[in-house]
Each structure stands twice: as C-alpha cells, then as structure tokens.
Amino acid sequence: MNKPVQARTLKTRAKLIDAAKALVAASDYESLRVEDVVQRAGVAKGTFFAHFQDKDALMDELIGERIATILNDIAAGPQPTSPVEIVQALRPLISFAIAERYVFDLVLRYSGAAGISDIGPIARTFEQQYELSLQWVTHPDLKVRDDVPPELLAEGIGAFLIQAISLAFCALHSSVSVEERLVPYLDAWLR
Amino acid sequence: MNKPVQARTLKTRAKLIDAAKALVAASDYESLRVEDVVQRAGVAKGTFFAHFQDKDALMDELIGERIATILNDIAAGPQPTSPVEIVQALRPLISFAIAERYVFDLVLRYSGAAGISDIGPIARTFEQQYELSLQWVTHPDLKVRDDVPPELLAEGIGAFLIQAISLAFCALHSSVSVEERLVPYLDAWLR
DNA sequence: CTCATAAAATGACCGCGGTCAATAATTAAT
DNA sequence: ATTAATTATTGACCGCGGTCATTTTATGAG
Numbered sequence: 001m002n003k004p005v006q007a008r009t010l011k012t013r014a015k016l017i018d019a020a021k022a023l024v025a026a027s028d029y030e031s032l033r034v035e036d037v038v039q040r041a042g043v044a045k046g047t048f049f050a051h052f053q054d055k056d057a058l059m060d061e062l063i064g065e066r067i068a069t070i071l072n073d074i075a076a077g078p079q080p081t082s083p084v085e086i087v088q089a090l091r092p093l094i095s096f097a098i099a100e101r102y103v104f105d106l107v108l109r110y111s112g113a114a115g116i117s118d119i120g121p122i123a124r125t126f127e128q129q130y131e132l133s134l135q136w137v138t139h140p141d142l143k144v145r146d147d148v149p150p151e152l153l154a155e156g157i158g159a160f161l162i163q164a165i166s167l168a169f170c171a172l173h174s175s176v177s178v179e180e181r182l183v184p185y186l187d188a189w190l191r
Numbered sequence: 192m193n194k195p196v197q198a199r200t201l202k203t204r205a206k207l208i209d210a211a212k213a214l215v216a217a218s219d220y221e222s223l224r225v226e227d228v229v230q231r232a233g234v235a236k237g238t239f240f241a242h243f244q245d246k247d248a249l250m251d252e253l254i255g256e257r258i259a260t261i262l263n264d265i266a267a268g269p270q271p272t273s274p275v276e277i278v279q280a281l282r283p284l285i286s287f288a289i290a291e292r293y294v295f296d297l298v299l300r301y302s303g304a305a306g307i308s309d310i311g312p313i314a315r316t317f318e319q320q321y322e323l324s325l326q327w328v329t330h331p332d333l334k335v336r337d338d339v340p341p342e343l344l345a346e347g348i349g350a351f352l353i354q355a356i357s358l359a360f361c362a363l364h365s366s367v368s369v370e371e372r373l374v375p376y377l378d379a380w381l382r
Numbered sequence: 383c384t385c386a387t388a389a390a391a392t393g394a395c396c397g398c399g400g401t402c403a404a405t406a407a408t409t410a411a412t
Numbered sequence: 413a414t415t416a417a418t419t420a421t422t423g424a425c426c427g428c429g430g431t432c433a434t435t436t437t438a439t440g441a442g
Binding site: 105166 | 296299300302314317338339343344346347349350351353354357361375376379380382
C-alpha cells in the first residue's frame with residue numbers, strides 16, 4: 001500500500017534543499033532562483049518540479065522549518081507573566097518575520113491552506129503559535145481576563161501579532177517598533 | 192513647475208484601465224494578463240509599463256477603487272450599535288475580500304507601503320477603514336469599553352477583520368463563516 | 383511653416399517560473 | 413541474467429511579466 005520511495009529520491013531532495021539553504025544563507029530568500037538551486041544541486045530544472053509543486057513549496061519548507069525552530073525555542077523559555085513579557089518572548093519570531101518583506105508576504109499567503117489536505121509547514125507553525133499562546137494564556141502566572149474563553153484570547157494574540165508586523169512594514173519611517181506597537185494591543189486584549 | 196501632461200497620456204491610461212476593467216468583469220482578477228490588456232486597449236506592451244510601474248500597480252488601482260466605493264457605501268449606511276451590526280455593515284467588504292484568494296493576498300501585500308511616499312489606493316482604503324471604525328467606536332450609540340483609547344479599538348477591528356478572513360481561507364471546508372467568526376472577536380474586544 | 387526638444391509609444395528581447403515528451407535508472411518477476 | 417514495468421531525471425520549450433534602444437508624435441520658439 002505504501003509507495004516505495006527510492007533512496008535516490010531522498011538524496012536528490014536533500015541535495016535540492018541543501019543547495020537552497022546555502023543560497024539563502026549567502027543572500028536572502030527573495031533573490032533565490034530555481035535555476036541557481038538546481039545548478040548548485042547538480043540536477044536538471046525539471047527535477048526540481050518533480051520534488052516540489054512550485055518554488056513557493058520549497059520556500060514553505062525552508063521558512064516553515066525556521067519558524068518551527070524559533071517557536072520551539074520560545075516554548076522552551078520561561079512562561080511570560082505579562083503582555084510585555086509575551087512580546088519579549090515573541091521577539092525572535094518578530095525579528096525573523098520583519099527581516100524580509102518577502103518572507104512576511106509568503107507567510108501570510110501560506111498561512112491559510114486551500115483545503116484540509118494541503119496544510120504545509122508554514123500553516124503548521126500557525127497552529128504551533130496558537131498552541132503556545134493558548135498554553136501561556138491558561139497558565140496561572142499570566143493574569144488574564146476570564147470573561148472570554150482562552151482559545152479566543154490565543155487567536156487574538158495571533159491577530160495582533162500580524163497586525164503589528166503589517167503596520168511596521170507600512171511605516172518603516174516611523175520610530176514605533178513592532179514591540180512597542182504590540183504591547184498596547186495585548187494589554188488591552190488580555191486584561 | 193508642473194509637468195505638462197499631454198491629453199494623449201490621459202487617453203491612453205484610460206484605455207488601459209477600461210480594458211482591464213472589462214477583462215476583469217469578463218473573468219476575474221487573477222487571470223488578468225498584461226498582454227490581453229494592451230491588446231484590448233490597442234497599444235504596445237511597453238506602453239503599459241510607461242503608465243504603471245508593474246502589473247500589481249494596475250491591480251492596486253482597480254481593487255483600491257472597488258474597496259473605496261464599498262467603504263463609502265458602508266459609511267453612508269446607519270451607525271451600528273453592536274458588534275453584530277458592525278459585522279453586518281462590513282459584509283460587502285468581506286464578500287469582496289473573500290471572493291478571490293488572489294485579491295486578498297494582493298490587498299495584504301499592498302496594505303503596507305514601503306515608504307511614506309508610495310502609499311497607493313489600497314493602502315488608502317486601510318486608512319479609510321480605520322477612520323470609519325474610529326467613527327463608529329466614538330459614536331454614543333455604540334457602547335464600548337472606555338478603558339482603552341478609541342484609536343486602539345479601531346485598529347483592533349481591522350486586525351480582527353484580517354484574522355477572520357484569513358481563517359476563512361484557511362478552512363474553506365469549515366462551516367464557520369467569516370461573520371460568525373468575527374462577531375466573538377469584536378464582542379470580546381469592544382465590550 | 384520649420385526646426386529643435388521633449389514626451390510618448392513601440393516591439394524585439396530578456397529573466398525566470400513552470401511543463402512535458404523523451405530518456406535513463408531502479409525494481410521486481412521469471 | 414533478461415525482461416518488463418515503474419519511477420526518477422532530463423532539457424528543450426512555453427507563458428508571461430518586465431526592459432530598453434529606437435521610432436513616432438506632440439509642443440513651443442523663431
């Protein structure tokens with residue numbers, strides 16, 4: 001029943017991902033070119049698309065993995081006890097998201113899957129972020145309002161995180177940082 | 192001092208926009224092709240890019256205009272007196288935003304300008320939506336919490352609107368509509 | 383009207399994501 | 413080992429957004 005995966009397939013896929021990671025490390029996500037990836041991996045262009053639906057699917061892998069790692073690190077840290085500490089805890093995630101406008105756009109685009117079947121790495125990190133927020137919100141050390149279910153509070157944290165980052169891109173000239181913007185939101189939302 | 196704009200320029204630009212509108216009306220935004228636009232407008236391809244920075248800039252015009260119209264209609268309507276009525280009032284906007292995933296993605300991408308100078312039509316509609324929300328929130332007929340500045344409440348409405356629409360795309364299989372999802376957010380946020 | 387200058391329009395061309403029929407490598411059966 | 417069936421790889425090709433040197437058209441001065 002299970003499809004027999006050839007060892008060659010895994011090897012080629014790994015070569016492609018390694019090549020892509022190296023190229024991203026050398027410049028950035030936005031300037032990644034499929035042709036460069038396949039050249040570095042030593043395979044033909046068509047091979048790339050036999051392994052990934054399209055270029056964005058590779059990006060989904062790369063960026064999703066990065067975000068998952070960041071979220072795991074955050075989850076391993078201490079329980080925040082206030083909105084300010086929440087924002088501090090989220091800082092690594094924010095830094096990554098605002099480092100490249102391209103990344104943020106892609107994350108937003110991939111946050112929602114077209115169907116239940118094609119939930120990709122990035123979409124999973126949204127779930128992960130929600131679970132983390134839910135954990136924080138239900139922890140006794142973080143005093144939050146109790147007139148609203150914790151699930152809703154957790155979703156709200158995600159909404160304000162997106163909002164704060166969007167506004168940061170909207171006004172790069174502004175001196176208000178994402179963190180400064182996010183704190184009042186959470187303060188008002190969670191109190 | 193003022194650049195002398197030739198009548199020909201305005202005419203060509205109008206031809207391009209008219210052609211684009213007709214094509215969008217005939218199918219949808221996503222399938223719009225620059226080549227089709229210029230062919231219908233009866234001009235060369237290069238001419239298009241003399242009038243618009245890129246294809247997205249044209250989309251910015253088209254979609255921004257639509258949204259501005261929708262928001263004006265909403266603003267001309269009655270003052271909502273509850274979160275449910277807010278969501279009802281916003282329904283035309285929501286309908287347009289979820290009609291095409293492509294449109295929503297582009298709206299998000301254009302919501303933030305790269306700098307203060309290049310605020311386009313779509314970015315302006317975000318401002319417009321904010322002003323409308325602020326107006327609602329400060330109206331005496333809508334009872335809202337007073338422990339938070341109205342400006343923050345207005346921004347929050349925008350954040351939850353985006354969140355609700357995103358989740359709608361994320362789970363097209365789900366039976367929960369955008370409206371149903373949005374009401375609890377606003378209920379908790381404004382009370 | 384004529385000519386000089388600037389503005390607008392042109393279309394061949396390029397970059398890059400993505401496709402697909404043809405080919406090569408792998409596996410399983412005898 | 414040979415063959416047949418499956419799976420992976422290849423690279424020429426296409427679609428479409430975007431560029432730019434060249435040509436065409438409008439404008440203003442004398």
